[in-house]
Amino acid sequence: MPLLELEGVTAFYGPIQVLDGVSLTVPEGGAVGILGANGAGKTTTLRSISGTVRARGKITFDGKSIRGLRPDKVAAMGIAHVPEGRGTLGDLTVRENLRVGAYLRKDRKGVTHDIDYCLDLFPQLQDRIRSNASALSGGEQQMLAVGRAIMAKPRLMLLDEASLGLAPSTAKDVYEAIGRLRRESGIAMVVVEQNANLAFTLVDSATVLETGRNALTGTSAELKGMDEIRRAYLGG
Numbered sequence: 229m230p231l232l233e234l235e236g237v238t239a240f241y242g243p244i245q246v247l248d249g250v251s252l253t254v255p256e257g258g259a260v261g262i263l264g265a266n267g268a269g270k271t272t273t274l275r276s277i278s279g280t281v282r283a284r285g286k287i288t289f290d291g292k293s294i295r296g297l298r299p300d301k302v303a304a305m306g307i308a309h310v311p312e313g314r315g316t317l318g319d320l321t322v323r324e325n326l327r328v329g330a331y332l333r334k335d336r337k338g339v340t341h342d343i344d345y346c347l348d349l350f351p352q353l354q355d356r357i358r359s360n361a362s363a364l365s366g367g368e369q370q371m372l373a374v375g376r377a378i379m380a381k382p383r384l385m386l387l388d389e390a391s392l393g394l395a396p397s398t399a400k401d402v403y404e405a406i407g408r409l410r411r412e413s414g415i416a417m418v419v420v421e422q423n424a425n426l427a428f429t430l431v432d433s434a435t436v437l438e439t440g441r442n443a444l445t446g447t448s449a450e451l452k453g454m455d456e457i458r459r460a461y462l463g464g
C-alpha cells in the first residue's frame with residue numbers, strides 16, 4: 229500500500245477548474261516530483277493534499293481518505309506542507325518558528341533534539357537563532373521553513389518550489405540538505421519544482437503536469453532520457 233495516493237483528483241477556484249484528474253503515488257519513504265510550467269496546477273495539487281483547497285477524487289494517506297479534512301487534521305496525521313513563499317512567521321525568531329512547528333508534540337526532549345538536528349542540517353540558522361524570521365535572507369527563510377516542517381515530525385513532507393528566487397548555489401545547498409534529511413529520516417516527500425535539474429537530484433520518480441493533468445509520469449532516469457523533458461525542463 230502506498231503512503232499517499234491521488235487518483236482522478238479535480239479542483240476548482242470558484243467556477244474555474246484547475247485540476248482535471250491528477251494522479252500521484254508516493255511509497256513509504258519515497259520522493260516523487262511534480263514538474264511543470266507556471267500555472268500547471270502544481271501548488272493546487274499540494275493544496276488538495278493538505279486540505280487548503282476543496283478537491284474531488286481519491287486522496288488517501290496510509291490507506292485512509294483525507295479528502296475534505298481540515299488542514300490542521302491533515303497536519304496532525306503526519307503531513308507537513310512547506311508552502312510556496314515559505315510562510316515563516318516574520319515577527320517570531322528562528323527558534324520560535326521552529327517551536328511553532330512542534331506545537332502538536334508533547335515529547336519535550338524530542339523537540340529539543342530536533343531543534344539541534346535542524347541547526348546541524350542548516351548551520352546558517354545557528355548564527356541567526358535569535359533573529360526575527362523577517363530579517364533572514366531568502367535562502368535562510370527557506371531553510372527555516374523546512375526546519376519548521378521537520379519539527380512537526382511528519383511522515384510526509386510537501387515541498388513547494390524550495391528553490392524559487394534563490395541564487396543557484398543557495399538552491400543547491402537547500403536541496404543537498406533536504407537530500408540528507410531524506411536519507412537520515414526516511415520522511416517521504418512530494419517535491420514541486422520548476423527547476424527539474426534540482427528536483428532530479430532528490431526524487432526517484434516524477435510526473436509532469438500540463439494544465440491540470442498528468443502529461444508524463446516515470447522514474448527520474450526515464451524522464452531525464454526523454455527529449456521533450458530535456459528541451460522543456462533541463463535546458464537542452
Ligand SMILES: Nc1ncnc2c1ncn2[C@@H]1O[C@H](COP(=O)(O)OP(=O)(O)O)[C@@H](O)[C@H]1O
Pocket residue numbers: 241244246264265266267268269270271272273
Ligand atoms: N486562489 C486562486 N484563485 C483563482 N485561481 C487561482 C488561484 N490560485 C491559482 N489559480 C489558478 O490556478 C491555476 C493553477 O495554479 P497553481 O496550482 O498555482 O499552478 P503552479 O503551482 O503549477 O504554478 C493557474 O491558472 C492559476 O492562475
Ligand SMILES: [Mg+2]
Pocket residue numbers: 270271272312389
Ligand atoms: Mg506554484
